Amino acid sequence: xxxxxxxxxxxxxxxxxxxxxxxxxxxxxxxxxxxxxxxxxxxxxxxxxxxxxxxxxxxxxxxxxxxxxxxxxxxxxxxxxxxxxxxxxxxxxxxxxxxxxxxxxxxxxxxxxxxxxxxxxxxxxxxxxxxxxxxxxxxxxxxxxxxxx
Numbered sequence: 037x038x039x040x041x042x043x044x045x046x047x048x049x050x051x052x053x054x055x056x057x058x059x060x061x062x063x064x065x066x067x068x069x070x071x072x073x074x075x076x077x078x079x080x081x082x083x084x085x086x087x088x089x090x091x092x093x094x095x096x097x098x099x100x101x102x103x104x105x106x107x108x109x110x111x112x113x114x115x116x117x118x119x120x121x122x123x124x125x126x127x128x129x130x131x132x133x134x135x136x137x138x139x140x141x142x143x144x145x146x147x148x149x150x151x152x153x154x155x156x157x158x159x160x161x162x163x164x165x166x167x168x169x170x171x172x173x174x175x176x177x178x179x180x181x182x183x184x185x
Contacts, residue, residue, distance in 0.1 A: 082108035082126035
């Protein structure tokens with residue numbers, strides 16, 4: 037899909053389930069089997085909701101798929117959500133792009149089918165952008181291609 041200025045929207049794998057690494061191997065395998073095949077199983081877990089009611093990608097997915105989650109805690113940012121999952125207070129989900137550097141003590145399991153979020157940049161017509169903006173767009177596009185590999 038082309039955007040103004042001739043750029044294409046980029047996609048990032050959207051949903052990964054986050055749950056505490058300290059759980060038993062059997063439980064991790066159980067989570068992997070369930071969550072890779074059926075996101076609705078989140079409804080039975082204590083859920084940590086990041087920025088509820090703020091029209092976030094998380095809110096949109098919950099609404100689109102009709103989930104009724106058992107929200108136990110809410111947070112104002114993904115890192116706090118991650119730390120709460122790490123502490124064993126519940127499960128959550130986030131974009132891979134946000135969670136890619138979070139490696140310690142939290143298991144990340146992709147959902148199937150994959151859910152995606154479009155990333156884009158709103159710009160005036162390509163002929164009207166400054167050279168600095170053009171360089172920034174080129175740099176950002178190169179970074180995104182590398183990042184999303």
